[in-house]
Amino acid sequence: MATTKDIRLKVNGVEYVRSVDVRTLLLDFIREELQLTGTHAGCEHGVCGACTVLLNGKSVRSCLLLAAQVHREEVLTVEGLATNGQLSKLQNAFWKHHALQCGFCTPGFLMTAQELVNKGEEIGEEDLREALAGNLCRCTGYQPIIEAVLEVLSSQFLSADAESGSIDSTGGCSA
Ligand code: FES
Ligand code: FES
Numbered sequence: 469m470a471t472t473k474d475i476r477l478k479v480n481g482v483e484y485v486r487s488v489d490v491r492t493l494l495l496d497f498i499r500e501e502l503q504l505t506g507t508h509a510g511c512e513h514g515v516c517g518a519c520t521v522l523l524n525g526k527s528v529r530s531c532l533l534l535a536a537q538v539h540r541e542e543v544l545t546v547e548g549l550a551t552n553g554q555l556s557k558l559q560n561a562f563w564k565h566h567a568l569q570c571g572f573c574t575p576g577f578l579m580t581a582q583e584l585v586n587k588g589e590e591i592g593e594e595d596l597r598e599a600l601a602g603n604l605c606r607c608t609g610y611q612p613i614i615e616a617v618l619e620v621l622s623s624q625f626l627s628a629d630a631e632s633g634s635i636d637s638t639g640g641c642s643a
Contacts, residue, residue: 475539479504480548488535495519497535498545506546506575510604517603520576521545527583546575549582557623558582561616569607577603581617591621 476485479502488497495512498504498521510518512531519530522544549556555563558581568574580603584591591599596614605613 473536473539475536477538477540478542480543480545486535490534490536492535493531494521494533494535494538494543495530498530498543501535504545504547508572508575510572510576515604516573517576517580518573520579520603522579522583525583525586527580544579544582546578549578556582557620558585558617561620562613565612565616565619567608567612567616573603573605573607577605577613581620584617585620585624588624590625593618596621 471490472487473490474485474487476483478484479498484502486497486501488501492501493512495507495509498507499509507521507530508518509531510516512519514529514532517529520527521530522528523533523538524542525544549559558578562568562574562578567577577600580600584596584599593614596617597610600610600613600617
């Protein structure tokens with residue numbers, strides 16, 4: 469039985485071709501082979517969410533996947549959020565709301581929240597708390613994280629409303 473597999477995948481828009489041991493976790497592949505150490509290894513049992521990345525736009529725990537499983541797939545890690553050295557809206561909101569302390573959990577929270585931002589669906593605080601419940605933080609007490617993500621989500625709706633003309637230039641409803 470083959471113990472290695474050739475894989476081709478895109479990570480943060482860059483294509484990689486590698487031969488991997490079939491037992492290599494995606495988490496270890498990202499951190500050790502690609503040297504993208506922003507994705508953190510916490511529990512390594514699918515519990516803490518620190519290893520979260522987006523796989524074809526969906527948040528997954530890279531400690532529960534094998535690198536061999538992502539052949540021909542697209543992965544986004546926390547390093548892929550900033551553009552030309554500029555923090556993303558979510559990263560800026562985390563900074564503004566002091567939504568991190570030690571920062572160990574932060575990449576995982578950012579990637580889970582990025583999936584929500586990409587979906588562009590309206591979501592209330594209670595549902596947001598549920599959506600982020602799979603990510604654990606030992607420092608912040610969660611409130612600033614919730615505030616940061618809510619701010620980005622609600623700003624998307626404000627700009628979408630403004631574009632559709634339902635909000636006038638003064639911020640009032642045009643209906
Ligand atoms: S390291 Fe993957 S869920 Fe904790
Ligand atoms: S900021 Fe330390 S674990 Fe979340």
